[in-house]
Amino acid sequence: MLTRRNMIRGSGLALGTGAILASGLPLGLSGAWAQDPAMTPRGGGAPVRLHYNENAAGCSPKVIEAMRDAMDESNLYPVKREEAYTNAVASYHSIAEGNVIRGNGSSEILLVTLLAAHQNAEWSKLTVFAPSMSFEVIADLCQKWKIPYVRTPMAKDLRVDLDALRSAAEAQAAHGPVMVYLTSPNNPTGDLIHSKSIGDWVKSAHENILFLIDEAYIDFVTDPTHKSAIDLVKAGYENLVVARTFSKVYGLAGVRVGYGIAATKIAESMNAAMIAGSNVNVLGLAAGVAALEDRDFYKASLASNRIARKMATDVLDDLGLDYIPGEANFIFHQIGRPHSEYQPRMLEHGFKVGRLMGGLQNWNRLSIGLPNEMERFADTLRLFRNNGWV
Numbered sequence: 001m002l003t004r005r006n007m008i009r010g011s012g013l014a015l016g017t018g019a020i021l022a023s024g025l026p027l028g029l030s031g032a033w034a035q036d037p038a039m040t041p042r043g044g045g046a047p048v049r050l051h052y053n054e055n056a057a058g059c060s061p062k063v064i065e066a067m068r069d070a071m072d073e074s075n076l077y078p079v080k081r082e083e084a085y086t087n088a089v090a091s092y093h094s095i096a097e098g099n100v101i102r103g104n105g106s107s108e109i110l111l112v113t114l115l116a117a118h119q120n121a122e123w124s125k126l127t128v129f130a131p132s133m134s135f136e137v138i139a140d141l142c143q144k145w146k147i148p149y150v151r152t153p154m155a156k157d158l159r160v161d162l163d164a165l166r167s168a169a170e171a172q173a174a175h176g177p178v179m180v181y182l183t184s185p186n187n188p189t190g191d192l193i194h195s196k197s198i199g200d201w202v203k204s205a206h207e208n209i210l211f212l213i214d215e216a217y218i219d220f221v222t223d224p225t226h227k228s229a230i231d232l233v234k235a236g237y238e239n240l241v242v243a244r245t246f247s248k249v250y251g252l253a254g255v256r257v258g259y260g261i262a263a264t265k266i267a268e269s270m271n272a273a274m275i276a277g278s279n280v281n282v283l284g285l286a287a288g289v290a291a292l293e294d295r296d297f298y299k300a301s302l303a304s305n306r307i308a309r310k311m312a313t314d315v316l317d318d319l320g321l322d323y324i325p326g327e328a329n330f331i332f333h334q335i336g337r338p339h340s341e342y343q344p345r346m347l348e349h350g351f352k353v354g355r356l357m358g359g360l361q362n363w364n365r366l367s368i369g370l371p372n373e374m375e376r377f378a379d380t381l382r383l384f385r386n387n388g389w390v
């Protein structure tokens with residue numbers, strides 16, 4: 001039978017993404033970029049890194065070139081580059097420059113949003129709410145700074161229960177300031193919290209609530225009806241900060257560059273709270289500008305993720321391992337056996353997989369690698385099944 005796996009095997013091509021894209025898979029995409037050498041693995045080496053939700057294809061060669069050029073400015077403070085970066089982000093989103101907050105990765109946006117809220121005298125008695133399975137940076141900071149952090153329960157299917165989050169946060173807002181941290185698609189579960197539900201809440205929320213909407217994975221969303229929360233900022237809402245990163249689809253996790261979008265008065269106070277005014281260096285600023293310009297790399301990255309993700313869901317389906325339907329560059333899936341056994345065994349077989357998350361022993365978060373990596377991963381998972389390890 002001519003399965004897609006056989007087709008790929010039979011192609012006799014080196015199984016880089018470019019080769020797979022060129023091998024006639026039903027992508028609905030074509031063009032020179034499909035064989036772009038940029039889409040072969042970079043960095044990392046062995047074992048295969050399926051644990052940090054990075055972009056295994058690296059970043060655009062045009063971004064590397066831009067960073068090389070920027071190195072000549074290593075002796076200069078990055079003022080000019082800051083302006084260019086802010087301008088590029090603002091025009092990419094068709095928003096004013098005054099709404100942009102530069103971040104040393106989006107983690108800094110998360111940190112400074114929390115810090116700025118907590119430092120504000122009226123907000124110092126802040127309580128933070130988030131789904132119990134969420135990106136842990138905010139939880140860790142709250143623990144460090146002794147800010148109350150409330151985890152609301154997930155739904156039975158492990159998706160974010162927005163109603164539970166909403167009623168808990170609204171109840172607290174009657175007594176004092178609240179920050180709601182929401183990631184969509186959520187990490188580690190990958191499920192999409194639709195913009196319609198987020199928007200309904202933001203528009204009608206108690207005035208004591210500030211939303212921190214983390215859109216680290218929004219580029220991977222295929223649902224055309226899902227919109228960025230940046231639209232809410234554009235519509236004039238002043239109760240939210242939207243965090244974005246270049247670490248995922250743009251492949252720049254090591255460069256540490258991201259941004260936030262918020263109403264001008266929030267953006268001003270956050271920019272003022274940044275390290276000495278210049279928190280992103282010339283390389284990061286140049287990288288961000290070039291990354292936004294190279295739409296071909298962006299599309300190729302998404303196409304690669306789509307193919308590789310399908311390979312992962314195919315093997316999970318074959319083996320009857322349940323997973324949360326999601327829209328990101330990772331999948332949260334059942335492994336049927338304790339994670340404490342699975343993770344070291346995968347490492348022995350050449351794959352770094354996610355750490356234990358949400359205390360769920362029988363689940364793992366799998367980052368999507370390149371298609372050839374996912375093919376090897378699928379073979380390994382089948383071997384695990386034959387050995388009774390999943």
Ligand SMILES: Cc1ncc(COP(=O)(O)O)c(C=O)c1O
Binds near residue numbers: 052253
């Ligand atoms: C939901 C979420 N937000 C933010 C980040 C941090 O990204 P950055 O590298 O931009 O700091 C990550 C990283 O994995 C993430 O998963």
